[in-house]
Amino acid sequence: MFTIDVMSRIPVYEQIIKQVEDQILTGLLKEGDKMPSVRSTSVSLGVNPNTIQKAYTELERRHVTVTVPGKGSFISEYAAEVVSQKSRGKLDALQEIVRELLLAGVTRDEISRAIDEVYESNTEK
Secondary structure, eight states, X not given: OOOOOTTOSSOHHHHHHHHHHHHHHTTSSOTTOBOOOHHHHHHHHTOOHHHXXXXXXXXXXXXXXXXXXXXXXXXXXXXXXXXXXXHHTTHHHHHHHHHHHHHTTOOHHHXXXXXXXXXXXXXXX
């Protein structure tokens, strides 16, 4: 379910959070789906269980998952909305990047082509 890049500068728990959010956005994880246990994830990734627990705790804090005592963690009914809103919040950052590109002399056509390439490469999957 998860893959960890040990050479990445991104902490392992953040990699797990990002992968869960991505899987929710792509529909691989849906409301009510059970998350793998902390122990099984720890063993399969060769990562300290405390690291996995940190990721799961943060996902619950963000209302992406809910924990049912004795049963485990599940994708919450609000997960898709929460993750989508977080992603939409990045539009401000994109606008700032576009401003910087314009100041650097990058044309609207170049920016549009770059955006089109991203859309095309992601719709082919």
